[in-house]
Amino acid sequence: MSDLNTTMVNEYRSNFLKEVEANVEEGRWVKMCMQCGVCSGSCPLGPAWEHPPQEIFMMIRAGKRDEVLKSESMWMCTSCYNCIVRCPRELPITHIMHGLANYAHRLGLAPKMNPTRRFAKIFWDNIVKSGRVNEIELSLRLYFMDGFKNGVEKAWSMKDIGLGMLKARRLNPLGFVTHKGCKDTKGIHRMLKKAREIEDRRKGFAA
Amino acid sequence: MADVVATNETIVVIGGGISGMTAAVEAAETGKDVILLERAPSLGGRVSQLYKYFPKLCHPTCGMEINLRRLRGNRRIKVLTLAEVQKVTGEAGNYQVTATLHPRFVNENCTACGACAEAVTAEIDNPFDYGLSRMKAAYLPFTMAHPQRYVIDPSLIGTEEAQKAKDACRYDAIDLDMKPETVTFSAGAIIWATGWRPYDAAKIQPYGYDRYANVITSVEFERLADTRGPTGGRILRPSDGKEAKNVAFIQCAGSRDRNHLTHCSRICCMASLKQTTYMRERFGDDAQSSIYYIDIRAIDRFEDFYQKVQADSTVKFIKSKVANITEDEATGDVILHGVDTEGYHRYDNRHDLCVLAVGMEPSVDVRRIADVAVDASGFIEVNGPNGAIFGAGCAANALDVNRSVQSATASVLRAVQVVNRVAKAEG
Secondary structure, eight states: OOHHHHHHHHHHTTOHHHHHHHHSTTGGGGGGOOOOOHHHHHOTTGGGOSSOHHHHHHHHHTTOHHHHHTOSGGGGOOOOOHHHHHOTTOOOHHHHHHHHHHHHHHHTOSOTTOHHHHHHHHHHHHHHHHSSOOHHHHHHHHHGGGOHHHHHHHHHHTHHHHHHHHHTTOSOTTHHHHOOOOTTHHHHHHHHHHHHHHHHHHHTOOO | OTTOOOOTTOEEEEOOSHHHHHHHHHHHHTTOOEEEEOSSSSSOGGGGGOSOOTTTOOOHHHHHHHHHHHHHTOTTEEEESSEEEEEEEEETTEEEEEEEEOOOSBOTTOOOOOHHHHHOOOEEEOGGGTTSSEEESEEOSSTTOSSOOOEEOGGGTTSHHHHHHHHHOSSSOBOTTOOOEEEEEEESEEEEOOOEEEOOGGGSGGGOTTTOTTEEEHHHHHHHHSTTSTTTTOOBOTTTOOBOOEEEEEEEESSSOTTSOOSOOSSHHHHHHHHHHHHHHHHGGGOEEEEEESOOOOOTTHHHHHHHHHTOTTEEEEESOOOEEEEOTTTOOEEEEEEOTTTOOEEEEEESEEEEEEOEEESSOGGGTSOOOBOTTSOBOTTSSOTTEEEOGGGTSOOOHHHHHHHHHHHHHHHHHHHHHHHHHHO
16 A cells, blocks of 8 residues: 555545546546446446446445455456447546556556556556567566466467467567667656656646 | 418418427417428428327327318418428518429329329338338328328329329329429518437447348337338338337437437437337237336426336336347347446347437528527527527427427417517508
């Protein structure tokens, strides 16, 4: 449990909707939901969600803070945008789901072992390092995130696809050596740092 | 139409549905001269296509007949059918209304004997049944049509069929040389009662109205239930003519949706509730009606009707906007997919037939014809800077029959005030 989480709990007390509106990307849309359920029915991964989007919106309004922020549900979103297209009130549901996931992550409440969260973290660290994705490093980190043995097994089961990609020159096995970052890596780092500062200031997160 | 005399004390009513007819009769009964213009070949509009009204469940023929009697008996009303208004110019107390009179190819001699229809073999889609049936290209629009005169469809003109129809007529009523005419009337005030049309259900892509035979609209269902309709009142589904005993009704099909119509169309909830009574009427306890809804908007006293339907064990209410529909190709059944709001249960429900309770949109884009303020949905603003052009019925808002008639009467009062002012000024 982070300090940031304690700060937010103290600041918003029992008004979780207000907290979401202020801190979650596109969170101000949550109160516009009219509970028609077309998003939940339209989600291709719908059956895999513990709480479909419609229910998440209702839970936010009902103040179920822990249940929402600790949930695996919003991490299931694959950004297919079916829900946004069909929502009769044009709620940016995909963005709200990512916003909630991101917020839960920043508060330290997101499920630690959630694969989407872990992938997102690996991807982010990878791309930030040089300003460009190092694909071979990303793939290997992903394979071996659950230990060496597990990684070898996973890689073995995917070997046909891997070889196919090599043949089609979609995967560079020498990527560790040949990978080139962007021209001004330091500039990128400065920009990201600034962006983070601005976001924290706007949302009132303590630095 | 040289026999039409119009002055700037005349009230022109555009649209001959229930609102326009009411407005014309009310205005004429206060002693004003009225010209009633209707684009179709007969009066009656969409109300004549209903099987029953809610909430009393009486047949619209009754109300129509009363209005027609008042209308026929009043010499102050001049009715022009097949009259399409092109342009309205001028200001309160001094309007010019330009209309095209489309040829009917049948004159006043017609006795509606039907000999021309018997002689003709060509068939066209029957718009009265929303295209669910075909009819002869020489036709009476519907049994209660006013005027009671046949129409020769323009597609026949220049063919042998047209000559056959003419030869079959014993009253010299068919005139194949009729041409479109453009006429202009003066008017002191205009009552705009052009009504509504059902929202194009094919635009609601996930529901597959354009792909699945057994997904129909509420107005089409109304025709299926009507004993004078394409199935003689038997509720048969389009794909195989099987009796549809298990019917799903989807509310807000196109309404309250920023991708379609943003407004609530007001009538659709009551229309579906009413249509569940048709199901019980036909199939008794074997009927199965399922209403998929966001919330039921049975306004004012209609709550009683809602409660009566709720008490019917054959009617199920599922609080959910259906996400999409698929078709079981082997049986033609439709399968509705979604998640309900009362417990978040995922469902894949099979039905014989699915009825989309489609929304209302204005039938014409008024602004192309006249300088009139409309709201975001295209309905005429009641209190807009519209001079003496007054919206009535569904041209002004999404209304049921009862409220359309009230709106028409209200617009007459405003029109009469304008015309009286003109009369006083002219001494």
